[in-house]
Amino acid sequence: MTIRPLEGAAPSPVTAVGGGAVSTTERGPDVRPAEPPPSRATVQAAVDHVNAALVASNRSIEFTVDQDTRAVIVRVIDKQDGSVLRQVPSQEMVAIAKALDQLQGLLLRNRA
Numbered sequence: 001m002t003i004r005p006l007e008g009a010a011p012s013p014v015t016a017v018g019g020g021a022v023s024t025t026e027r028g029p030d031v032r033p034a035e036p037p038p039s040r041a042t043v044q045a046a047v048d049h050v051n052a053a054l055v056a057s058n059r060s061i062e063f064t065v066d067q068d069t070r071a072v073i074v075r076v077i078d079k080q081d082g083s084v085l086r087q088v089p090s091q092e093m094v095a096i097a098k099a100l101d102q103l104q105g106l107l108l109r110n111r112a
Helices: 040-055 091-111
Strands: 014-017 020-023 059-065 072-078 084-088
Antiparallel strands (some): 059 072, 072 084
16 A cells, blocks of 8 residues: 655544534534544554455555645555555546536636
8 A cells, every 4th residue: 555645734623513524623612622643653564454354365455645636535546456446536536526616616717
C-alpha cells in the first residue's frame, strides 16, 4: 500500500451537526471537539495490517491524492497484472468533480 502525502494546506476538519456540516471552528459549546487526526505511525500500522491481510489475495491498495480536486483516491490493484480492480471515487466521479471546478472557475472569471 502506498500513502502519498497531501501537498499544500490541509482542509479544515468538519463535524456533522443536525444534518449539516459545521466547521469545528464554528461549533457551539454543546458540540464535542473533533478528535485529532491519527498520527502517521498509527496510519502506517493500519496500512501494514491491511497489506498483511491482502497478501493472501494477491491484491494491494494504493492511496493517492488527485492534484486538481485534492480528493483522496483509493485503488485496489491486482498484483499479477497491475490492473485496477476497484477505485473509490470512480474515475467518472473524479472527472465530474474536475469539470465542476472548471465551470466554477469560468463563472468567477466572467463575474470579475
